[in-house]
Amino acid sequence: MSVLPEGSVAAGWSGAAGSAGSSGPVGSAGSVAGRGSRRGRRLGLGVGQWVSLGFLLSLVLAAVWPGLLAPGDPLAIDPRAAFVPPGWGHPFGTDESGRDIYTRVVHGAAPSLVIGVAATAIGVGLALVLGMLAALAGRIVDFAVSRLLEVLFAFPGLLLALLVITVYGPGVVTSTVAVGLATAPGYARIIRSQTLSVAASPYIEAAVVLGKSRGRILARHILPNALVPVFVLVTLGVGQAIVWAAALSYLGLGAEPPAPEWGAMLFAGKNYVTSAWWMTFFPGLVIVLAAAATTVLGRALQKRGVR
């Protein structure tokens, strides 16, 4: 699934691509300067970006050392304390078996982040191969890969993931792979067009004029510059991958309860939405914040990348 509207990411990079193409006998310095100053104001980390970074770092801490933030056992059952609403002792409340939601959310960070990162790695990894091949391996390969991408785009959003799950059955691994596979075409398209625009840029021609070999130009100029936006893609993508993996879990196709994974917790709380809203509200809130934080940071990186 293309979790990101490619337009939005591509639009951000068009600035870099656009400035590469020279214009007319005299460059229109005015418009370039105007654009630069608008971008310029957004450089540097703002409050929102610091908050996002802090939140993500605490998520990583929760994933690496959950006991530090929540010393309890996420699987400990306490039937007397079932369905306790949020309050002292249980800040996020408890579930139908009396398990502490806060503890479960903290301990759920590791599996959820791993799923998000793994899915993104699968998607971006595949996309790197496809996108770079299309851009650099000649016209026939480009034609074939581009057609393949077009066809994959015809299975939009969750559909490709659902197809994969139909074939291999539900489960954590399948849903992670499914999200990864489904995101690959979108990433591949962005990587292909970025690589093409780098390969066609004047500084590559300048390197040819200097007599550099094709391999050297590829290694020293094309790859590093084409890979810059991949960092942005990964940052933006992890949050969205977490959301989509959670959606699959929520639909009962991913991780299964009682595992303390955020999507599985949502699935478990599904039947108590009106009576015990906190069972789904808090895991969902963490997902929203994680996705928003990665978006904020990804966009900041993106703005920085536009030179």
Place this chain on the structure above:
Amino acid sequence: MSALLRVEELRVGFGRRGTGSVVDGVSFAVHAGRAVAIVGESGSGKSVTARTLVGLAGAGSWQTAEALEVLGKPAPLGAGPSSRAWRSIRGRQIGLVLQDALVSLDPLRPIGREIGDAIRLHTPLSAAQRTARVLELLEAVGMPDPAERIGQRSGELSGGQRQRALIAAGLAADPAVLIADEPTTALDTTVQAQILALFETVKARGTGLLFISHDLAVVSRIADEVLVMRAGRVVEQGPAAEVLGDPQHEYTKALLRAVPAGVPRGRRLSEGAGAPGAGAQDAVDAAAAASLEAPLDLMSGGSVLEVRDVRKTFAVRGRERGDVRVAVDGVSLEIARGTTLGLVGESGSGKTTLARMVLGLATPDSGEVLLDGAPWAPGPERLRRARRPLMGAVYQDALSSFDPRLTVGQILADALDVPGVRADPRDRHSPVAEPGSGARTYPSGRDAAGAEPTGANRAARADRVTGLLEDVGLAAETAGMRPIHLSGGQRQRVAIARALAPGPELLICDEPVSALDVSIQAQILDLFDELQRTRGLSYLFISHDLGVIRHMSDRVAVMKDGRIVEHGTTEAVFASPADAYTRTLLAAVLPPPGPARTL
């Protein structure tokens, strides 16, 4: 006669009121049928001045003035940019025409709508009456086929047509004053002449003109009064003939001197770093004259570059299959060693395609290019690579020719690190280095076996980078900076240093000074000249600017529609052009401003 527009002690700045001023005490008056020109280089505050007069100085700006009167009434200087008071002045009392009409007209709207907007906003005319008026206006600005153009969008028009449409939009509500901000900057010479003629008719009809330009020749043609601005201040102001004919201020003099048109070849355009003043100029001239003879020896080496009947066509997209556009049509050229061939032509004439074929970046359909008498192109890149160090390139847009990740030092080290780099290119041509010429022997970055550089010669590499920077007049510290943080002139110097690094014999320079201010352009042209003298370089110098071409070239080729229409010594081509197109081109060139010069 009272002024249509009167400004006194205008100050504009960005930031807290009273700080960060970019316009500092500008005063002038525009009268009916007269033209005031503000001339200056980028960052001089001329455009901000123009925009402030219609209340559009920009977000976060402050403005003060002792007086700002439009048609005798005070302008609402403190009012917000979108206030009703300003809106009734804009378009109706003061029209504004911006540069580069491709982006100054909404690309999604037909020009008829854009022009009609001003009429709709300021008059009660009906839609049908507006259309009639727009057609009249298009007719008046000399737009061909107004009835057809009215429905077209800016992208479908040529550069000259777009500028005409923009002027029509500025005149639509019949303002008393028209402000034109660099209205001819992006245009070809012949089109520029037509647009200036249009402004003259506008002036003759009684409209007051405020003309903003960096181009002294343009200003001298149209202006009655001239203000020379530098860093927000007016350094000189007065009747055009006086300011341009007998400049008093040093800056005005330097600006006028920097214009290459009519300056003999080899004479410096900029103040030398260690040689200011008129006396030093004579010394430089003498040295230049002496050195001009030096390349003559080298010419015995024959042609460094020979282009034989090359032709290049491109398939035209969206048309019938097999439809092609001929970009370069049977061009032959020859450059004698140590000399400059100037290639001049307007946009679309095929100059750049020819340059790309010479550089081996585009493959000619037929014909061939010889470098040093040996076949160069067409052929596989693999065969060219070993001889690449013989030929360098300098482009118009230096910034985009640098890898954005690299520092200046890395860019230059990269350029030095190619096989076949000659330790000192001057060895071959000048066995005895002149003591004062700054000749330097670079330690070689590679040993004879061509091994990868080791830690020991990393320092040697750094020395060579510093040497290159020095040769193009940049400080050694520049090596640590990224090109994005350099000025336009500095970037072009880095580009030249990179081209010099492999020790080339020939540089292909494609509009290398077109994006630069005139004083910076002068410095870069002087640098090219100096490098040619000290290194015996040959240039293929491409420009649309006849003044630059004349100043730089030994021989000139005039290109039009992919063909060389005229080819000869600079003297012959400029003095007695044989071709009709060359004559048109020369006729369109404005006489250089300033104290009388021989064109």
Place this chain on the structure above:
Amino acid sequence: MSGVVGARRADARGWGPLLRGLLLRLAGAVFVLWAAATLTFFGLRLIPGDPAQALLGGPGSQASAEALAQVRAENGLDQPLILQYLAQLGRLATGDLGTSYAQKNSVLSIIGSQIGGTLLLAVLALAVAWLIALGLALWATRGGRIAAAVGSGLEIVAAAVPHFWLALVLVLIFSTTLRWLPAVSTSGPAGLVLPVLTLAIPLAGFLGQVIRESVLDALAAPFTLSARARGETENGIRWRHVLRHGALPGIALSGWAFGWLISGAVVVETVFARPGLGRTLLNAVQLRDVPLVVGVVLVVALGYVLVTVLTDGASRLADPRERAA
């Protein structure tokens, strides 16, 4: 005025390439559909197990060898793969999507009965998303840092919100607390409000980000300065110039938005217990009802391809610069 003239111009030069472009797109669309069908056909052969077994109710059904053989013969499963593939293509070309394993009913008729509700949901959500996104983008670029920060913050959060959680929050507010709207989708218009909002808000976040970016570009463009210098009002600048430039990238995203809405419908229809294509698809995936999954996926692919061809035409109409490309 120029409308008439403009139309004549388009006739002379504009429509030719436009039509040719559309025809090319249509040919591409047919290719994509063929490839999608081929990919799913061969992709599903990767399923471990015997399709005949699945037809008879899965491995647990203890079907007899004769029954299996009979099912194979009936469904052509005893034929070579290539013949099965060609037969499948032939059936697809005539609109025959096969029979659902689980519902024992024609896939086409199942989809036919479910697609209406989903399309209504998607179209309403798209319209609402556009309204929110345009409104937010125009408001956030009105000037002032606070509006800009609030606008971009809202967009980012909206785009990050998963459907299932948004649905929960909306239900808690509007059904459980305020009791204004039903928590479970009913047939009336009131039952549509929450599903449409759930589907529209995240989409509005994405569209808003893209639109705001291009609105800012348009506001900083020299043609806006030109328009101001003519005496144009702020509203005039927004309506006559900026809005169109802002909408263009949003239109280009429509194909993506379509996929997003259908995926969202899977979740939203499940949460609100609303009949539709999404819930049918989810049930089919859970039951591994291959013909039904493939049928729905191919119908969605067809929809996606149609939407892309249409938006391509729309952006060519709206932007003359696209026509040359």
